[in-house]
Amino acid sequence: MDIKTLENIDINLASISKINEVDFENLTFGNTFTDHMLICDYENGVWQKPVIQPYAPFTIDPSAKVFHYGQAIFEGMKAYKDERDDVWLFRPDQNFERFNKSATRMAMPEVPEDVFMGGLKRLLEIEKNWVKKGNGNSLYIRPFMIATGKGVVAAPAVFYRFMIILSPAKSYYSGEVKVLIAEHFSRAANGGIGAAKAAGNYSAQFYPTKLANEKGYQQIIWTDDATHTKLEEAGTMNVFFRINDTLYTAPTSERILDGITRKSIIELAKRENINVDVRPVLVDELIDAAKNGTLKEIFGAGTAAVINPIVGFSYKEDYFELPKIEKSFALDLKEKLTNIQYKVAEDTFGWTVKI
Amino acid sequence: MDIKTLENIDINLASISKINEVDFENLTFGNTFTDHMLICDYENGVWQKPVIQPYAPFTIDPSAKVFHYGQAIFEGMKAYKDERDDVWLFRPDQNFERFNKSATRMAMPEVPEDVFMGGLKRLLEIEKNWVKKGNGNSLYIRPFMIATGKGVVAAPAVFYRFMIILSPAKSYYSGEVKVLIAEHFSRAANGGIGAAKAAGNYSAQFYPTKLANEKGYQQIIWTDDATHTKLEEAGTMNVFFRINDTLYTAPTSERILDGITRKSIIELAKRENINVDVRPVLVDELIDAAKNGTLKEIFGAGTAAVINPIVGFSYKEDYFELPKIEKSFALDLKEKLTNIQYKVAEDTFGWTVKI
Ligand SMILES: Cc1ncc(COP(=O)(O)O)c(C=O)c1O
Ligand SMILES: Cc1ncc(COP(=O)(O)O)c(C=O)c1O
Numbered sequence: 023m024d025i026k027t028l029e030n031i032d033i034n035l036a037s038i039s040k041i042n043e044v045d046f047e048n049l050t051f052g053n054t055f056t057d058h059m060l061i062c063d064y065e066n067g068v069w070q071k072p073v074i075q076p077y078a079p080f081t082i083d084p085s086a087k088v089f090h091y092g093q094a095i096f097e098g099m100k101a102y103k104d105e106r107d108d109v110w111l112f113r114p115d116q117n118f119e120r121f122n123k124s125a126t127r128m129a130m131p132e133v134p135e136d137v138f139m140g141g142l143k144r145l146l147e148i149e150k151n152w153v154k155k156g157n158g159n160s161l162y163i164r165p166f167m168i169a170t171g172k173g174v175v176a177a178p179a180v181f182y183r184f185m186i187i188l189s190p191a192k193s194y195y196s197g198e199v200k201v202l203i204a205e206h207f208s209r210a211a212n213g214g215i216g217a218a219k220a221a222g223n224y225s226a227q228f229y230p231t232k233l234a235n236e237k238g239y240q241q242i243i244w245t246d247d248a249t250h251t252k253l254e255e256a257g258t259m260n261v262f263f264r265i266n267d268t269l270y271t272a273p274t275s276e277r278i279l280d281g282i283t284r285k286s287i288i289e290l291a292k293r294e295n296i297n298v299d300v301r302p303v304l305v306d307e308l309i310d311a312a313k314n315g316t317l318k319e320i321f322g323a324g325t326a327a328v329i330n331p332i333v334g335f336s337y338k339e340d341y342f343e344l345p346k347i348e349k350s351f352a353l354d355l356k357e358k359l360t361n362i363q364y365k366v367a368e369d370t371f372g373w374t375v376k377i
Numbered sequence: 378m379d380i381k382t383l384e385n386i387d388i389n390l391a392s393i394s395k396i397n398e399v400d401f402e403n404l405t406f407g408n409t410f411t412d413h414m415l416i417c418d419y420e421n422g423v424w425q426k427p428v429i430q431p432y433a434p435f436t437i438d439p440s441a442k443v444f445h446y447g448q449a450i451f452e453g454m455k456a457y458k459d460e461r462d463d464v465w466l467f468r469p470d471q472n473f474e475r476f477n478k479s480a481t482r483m484a485m486p487e488v489p490e491d492v493f494m495g496g497l498k499r500l501l502e503i504e505k506n507w508v509k510k511g512n513g514n515s516l517y518i519r520p521f522m523i524a525t526g527k528g529v530v531a532a533p534a535v536f537y538r539f540m541i542i543l544s545p546a547k548s549y550y551s552g553e554v555k556v557l558i559a560e561h562f563s564r565a566a567n568g569g570i571g572a573a574k575a576a577g578n579y580s581a582q583f584y585p586t587k588l589a590n591e592k593g594y595q596q597i598i599w600t601d602d603a604t605h606t607k608l609e610e611a612g613t614m615n616v617f618f619r620i621n622d623t624l625y626t627a628p629t630s631e632r633i634l635d636g637i638t639r640k641s642i643i644e645l646a647k648r649e650n651i652n653v654d655v656r657p658v659l660v661d662e663l664i665d666a667a668k669n670g671t672l673k674e675i676f677g678a679g680t681a682a683v684i685n686p687i688v689g690f691s692y693k694e695d696y697f698e699l700p701k702i703e704k705s706f707a708l709d710l711k712e713k714l715t716n717i718q719y720k721v722a723e724d725t726f727g728w729t730v731k732i
Binding site for chain 1: 405406407408410414432434435436437438439440442443444445446447448449451453481482483484517519521523524527528529530531532533540542544559561562563564565566567568569570575576577578579580581582583584585587602603604605612613
């Protein structure tokens with residue numbers, strides 16, 4: 023894939039950069055933003071000329087539909103810098119495609135490729151100093167779209183705003199992660215919006231996650247809402263289970279986000295001759311495997327953390343600790359994947375795209 | 378119930394009113410706003426001093442959590458003016474209570490009663506000329522709260538903004554309403570946020586509703602997401618079915634909003650000696666009743682439309698027209714309810730509250 027820089031764009035550069043004020047060694051995830059942002063408005067059925075301008079608050083009407091009816095979607099991707107100072111994206115075509123799928127599900131307009139991809143390239147060219155070298159460093163990219171159209175009547179807006187903001191990130195380490203398996207709460211309905219990266223899916227998880235946190239669990243593994251018997255995904259990650267030497271993960275569905283890390287891990291594991299079985303994984307199976315010692319690993323997979331090993335899980339008041347193992351699939355696959363992302367290993371899949 | 382005006386508030390009045398520019402005979406719902414709005418910010422665990430100021434756009438950071446994670450809730454209520462020019466609210470305590478329930482479910486802070494109710498009273502005192510007399514006229518009230526806290530990490534915000542905006546409304550007539558019974562899409566999950574007035578619930582319905590509109594149906598009657606056999610509610614209304622002379626409506630649950638119009642209709646119908654049966658209503662029952670002629674009426678119930686009669690419904694490609702009946706429960710109950718709201722009939726329930 024080759025991305026063409028967007029030429030039809032207005033650029034209004036910041037007079038001074040904030041970059042020297044930033045402590046790149048002590049970044050917390052998602053709280054620092056670069057000097058510029060991209061904005062493109064959709065008015066009466068037409069995408070307007072995009073603009074890159076200094077990162078700053080913007081004005082919006084109190085009756086904007088995003089506030090009342092939650093028409094809002096986003097993507098999460100990363101830019102990496104290699105040893106030759108080239109900047110790379112990882113499978114950005116997948117993010118672009120998924121963004122427009124989310125848009126359709128939320129009755130929002132699709133964003134054209136030249137705005138999303140070409141605009142992103144242009145923005146990254148301007149902000150390339152914000153992408154730091156070294157394993158774990160990256161520039162987190164947040165494209166999003168909100169309904170700016172006015173009116174407190176529950177119907178799709180006619181005005182929208184697409185934006186891209188950028189946040190420098192250190193390697194994401196969330197400490198030892200213990201998870202709770204959901205018995206009552208759910209993140210998605212059959213025929214609902216779980217497969218879209220829609221804003222409303224995330225706030226729905228905050229309260230149950232807070233309850234889990236209070237019990238000492240950092241995250242929840244969601245189960246299907248109808249029976250709570252199938253293991254589906256974590257808050258912002260897909261989830262893998264290793265029983266003996268096979269990796270299991272749920273098939274994507276209307277309830278589960280089609281994660282790019284997940285699908286990359288599946289391909290990578292196959293290349294490494296690891297058995298991968300994509301099929302519904304039952305809570306009961308997991309408990310049995312934990313009890314009889316065949317459960318070796320559980321890990322989450324997503325852009326922010328890449329792979330996040332889980333040390334234990336709780337279900338119906340029972341806590342199951344995962345064994346410490348020597349040859350961890352999680353750590354091995356994480357290394358192989360990040361080596362591709364940082365251009366340390368050869369990208370035999372053609373996943374990386376140069377800016 | 379007696380509402381105490383909020384005294385601890387800053388008031389900054391508009392220099393001129395827009396009221397003379399408004400054509401009150403030709404209002405479309407939710408598009409015109411009064412001169413002022415109320416704002417109250419929540420910062421670091423503390424609600425700040427509220428302010429009433431001219432209605433206008435406000436500035437917000439691109440990384441505000443409302444845009445990315447959908448932390449946003451609202452209420453919908455109305456103010457009515459009686460023949461003596463007094464302004465009345467209908468069961469506002471119920472909206473206040475429900476608002477804070479929604480807040481808890483979305484991991485947002487509860488709004489204090491003096492800010493919500495006292496602030497609303499103060500705002501209505503200022504805007505009382507915007508409440509027009511005459512059956513059908515009202516001032517629609519939209520209290521809402523959004524997460525203004527910054528950061529693209531999926532966790533509850535620490536900064537929030539509570540606002541009240543007001544929109545003058547004519548009687549809500551949406552033409553002849555035909556509905557589609559949901560066979561695939563859903564609005565809420567078991568253990569999800571369907572019972573909260575959370576922004577994300579509404580945008581989730583836009584795309585399926587658009588598909589229904591394209592087939593000639595104005596609304597969808599949602600069914601339970603697991604089996605699609607139980608009739609639950611319409612887009613922004615609860616729903617009643619009259620079979621013979623009994624009214625049926627689903628019990629509220631985690632998937633169904635506890636509507637104030639719904640619960641008022643149940644009480645009113647009982648007073649009128651109409652049999653009301655609150656229990657799960659099956660799609661199959663509805664089809665059978667439509668076929669054997671015992672299905673007399675279907676209607677939606679909600680603040681905006683009060684009662685919205687439905688003329689026909691479609692299920693699995695079959696269309697069922699409802700009979701034209703002489704003594705309609707829908708019209709009778711609507712008249713009785715609005716007479717209470719407009720202080721034309723005695724309020725034996727104690728539902729109305731003077732401003
Ligand atoms: C709900 C959910 N599941 C899974 C993922 C992982 O997707 P990806 O690997 O594309 O980042 C995400 C996003 O990060 C997510 O929000
Ligand atoms: C999903 C939903 N159901 C039902 C209702 C009806 O509730 P109420 O009668 O309190 O307006 C509303 C709100 O208007 C709603 O948004």
